[in-house]
Each structure stands twice: as structure tokens, then as C-alpha cells.
Amino acid sequence: MSVQQQTPDDGEALEVWIDQDLCTGDGICAQYAPEVFELDIDGLAYVKGPDEELLQDRGATTPVPLPLLTDVVDSARECPGECIHVRRVSDKVEVYGPDAA
Numbered sequence: 001m002s003v004q005q006q007t008p009d010d011g012e013a014l015e016v017w018i019d020q021d022l023c024t025g026d027g028i029c030a031q032y033a034p035e036v037f038e039l040d041i042d043g044l045a046y047v048k049g050p051d052e053e054l055l056q057d058r059g060a061t062t063p064v065p066l067p068l069l070t071d072v073v074d075s076a077r078e079c080p081g082e083c084i085h086v087r088r089v090s091d092k093v094e095v096y097g098p099d100a101a
């Protein structure tokens with residue numbers, strides 16, 4: 001499967017992952033960006049791949065589609081578990097989320 005690269009305004013492709021150990025299962029992310037986040041049967045949120053399959057490995061990473069960047073960033077900001085991490089693909093630096101500078 002090829003990785004779909006998307007370029008936000010600054011030209012950097014971004015990706016997102018969830019730390020399921022901290023997820024509260026409230027589902028806010030899945031409300032904000034259902035194309036990217038979904039609750040699995042274990043009650044925790046996981047990211048979806050580019051073809052919308054649920055990636056059930058903990059800490060799985062998926063590209064952030066540019067049209068959904070705002071929704072994904074809002075999810076990271078509102079996430080009560082502070083466990084949504086958005087980082088640059090190129091150098092893995094977190095740009096939105098609890099570890100962002």
C-alpha cells in the first residue's frame with residue numbers, strides 16, 4: 001500500500017497517531033473527524049488508513065488529509081486524554097498535540 005502524502009500550507013506532510021493508553025473513549029475525535037478517527041469495540045479510538053480501514057495496532061500512524069487538517073487539529077486540542085499526536089512526516093516532530101513545542 002502506498003502512503004498518501006498530503007501537503008498543508010507550509011508544504012509539510014503530516015501524520016497522526018493516538019496513544020491508546022491515555023484515551024478516555026469519549027469519542028470527541030470521531031465526532032470531529034470521522035474520516036480519520038473511530039472507536040473500536042474495545043471502546044478506544046484508533047486512526048483509519050487512507051482507504052478508511054481501521055488501523056487496530058496501538059500507536060498506528062496515518063497521513064492527515066489536507067482537507068481534514070483543521071478537524072484533526074481541533075480533535076487534538078479538544079482531546080480530554082491529550083493523546084492525539086500530529087507530527088511532520090519528514091522528521092517526526094510533533095506540531096499539534098501534547099508534545100508540540
Ligand code: SF4
Nearest residue numbers: 023024027029079081
Ligand atoms: S478525543 Fe482523545 S480521549 Fe477522546 S476518544 Fe478521541 S483519542 Fe480518545
